[in-house]
Amino acid sequence: xxxxxxxxxxxxxxxxxxxxxxxxxxxxxxxxxxxxxxxxxxxxxxxxxxxxxxxxxxxxxxxxxxxxxxxxxxxxxxxxxxxxxxxxxxxxxxxxxxxxxxxxxxxxxxxxxxxxxxxxxxxxxxxxxxxxxxxxxxxxxxxxxxxxxxxxxxxxxxxxxxxxxxxxxxxxxxxxxxxxxxxxxxxxxxxxxxxxxxxxxxxxxxxxxxxxxxxxxxxxxxxxxxxxxxxxxxxxxxxxxxxxxxxxxxxxxxxxxxxxxxxxxxxxxxxxxxxxxxxxxxxxxxxxxxxxxx
Numbered sequence: 001x002x003x004x005x006x007x008x009x010x011x012x013x014x015x016x017x018x019x020x021x022x023x024x025x026x027x028x029x030x031x032x033x034x035x036x037x038x039x040x041x042x043x044x045x046x047x048x049x050x051x052x053x054x055x056x057x058x059x060x061x062x063x064x065x066x067x068x069x070x071x072x073x074x075x076x077x078x079x080x081x082x083x084x085x086x087x088x089x090x091x092x093x094x095x096x097x098x099x100x101x102x103x104x105x106x107x108x109x110x111x112x113x114x115x116x117x118x119x120x121x122x123x124x125x126x127x128x129x130x131x132x133x134x135x136x137x138x139x140x141x142x143x144x145x146x147x148x149x150x151x152x153x154x155x156x157x158x159x160x161x162x163x164x165x166x167x168x169x170x171x172x173x174x175x176x177x178x179x180x181x182x183x184x185x186x187x188x189x190x191x192x193x194x195x196x197x198x199x200x201x202x203x204x205x206x207x208x209x210x211x212x213x214x215x216x217x218x219x220x221x222x223x224x225x226x227x228x229x230x231x232x233x234x235x236x237x238x239x240x241x242x243x244x245x246x247x248x249x250x251x252x253x254x255x256x257x258x259x260x261x262x263x264x265x266x267x268x269x270x271x272x273x274x275x276x277x278x279x280x281x282x283x284x285x286x287x288x289x290x291x292x293x294x
Contacts, residue, residue: 006038007186010064010071011176013045014057017237020250021191021221023067027250028218028283029189030069030271035278041183042071047078047170067243068267076183078175085170088178088208089131089163097136097207098163100129114155131164137206139199145187145216146283152199161200173197177204180213187214218283221253244270255285 010026012018018026033040042064044057061075092098101119108115120134138158141151163174180188195217205212239246244263247270252258257277262270 005186006033006036007041007184008033008038008189009041009043009180009183009185010069011043011045011179011190012060013048013051014053014060015048015051016053016056017059018063019237020246023238023246023250024218024221024253025189025191026064026067026069027247027274028216028254031254031256031275031278032187032189032216032280034271034275038186039072041073041076041185043076043078043179043183045078045172045175047172047175049169063238066240067238067247068271076179078179081175081179081182082170084178084182085175088174092133092163092207093131097134098131099134099160100124100126101132101160101162102129115159115161117160120160128166130162130166132160133163133204133207135160135203137203139202139206142198142202142215144195145214146280147217150195150198150217152196156196157199157203163204173200173204177201177208177210181205181208181210185213187216189216189218192217192220216280218254243267247271247274255282257282 008029010029012022012026030040042061044060046052046057057077064071089098099120101115102124103115103118107118111118115132119132135158138154139152140154140157141149144150161171161173163171165171198215198217202212244265244267247267248258248262251274256274256279259273262273265273
């Protein structure tokens, strides 16, 4: 039966081309949505211009198409969503759920690296200030549909985190929550490097009075030095040639069944079989999945 309520998404930032680690996240999210006969959306998180590479966003979309990962509906561009973020900030301010903060990174490091609420009741004005959430609903743990119960560092969970930066840019945690709510995302499938901000995002959902989505955090692909594959670590871009061997390698990484002869199939046929055989629980059998990450 189709799960008409299921909406998943892949939301890359245009700070570089997709690499094998990106493909793991995109493919896992895609297969989870398609196996539920749900909707799969793509969002470009282009709200941090200093980190973005010109042309990367359109390259990412071409890469997804080349690898057969075709999305539903229009792409959502965060750079076109500033009014929604301003409305969210205004709502929080009206309900006394945010405040201006002028603390520097050096000051926060001097008190142990966790913000201590110094500006919380000092009534700063907005001049050269960030905006912080007045944390009312700290989330200490959450359920992950792959890993079970995950616990957060309680100090970080209780921190009044930044939702609008001093440089005028919208913070990731605010934008992602506003957009996931707007798009009706029911489950977020992404890499384990984003486990830490999840508790902050759930707490922000609670501040707004919105239902939070469910979460799945997939294991990370690592390089030869044991570092996660990332743009910052100069992971090579996905090959532009035949995508099928790379897709099969990604399926093997996710511990999905790979059948002899799949290279004889088209990309569309290969992905259709991958959807039909998709099992989230098999991901747990990946050697890179560690109980230490629970």
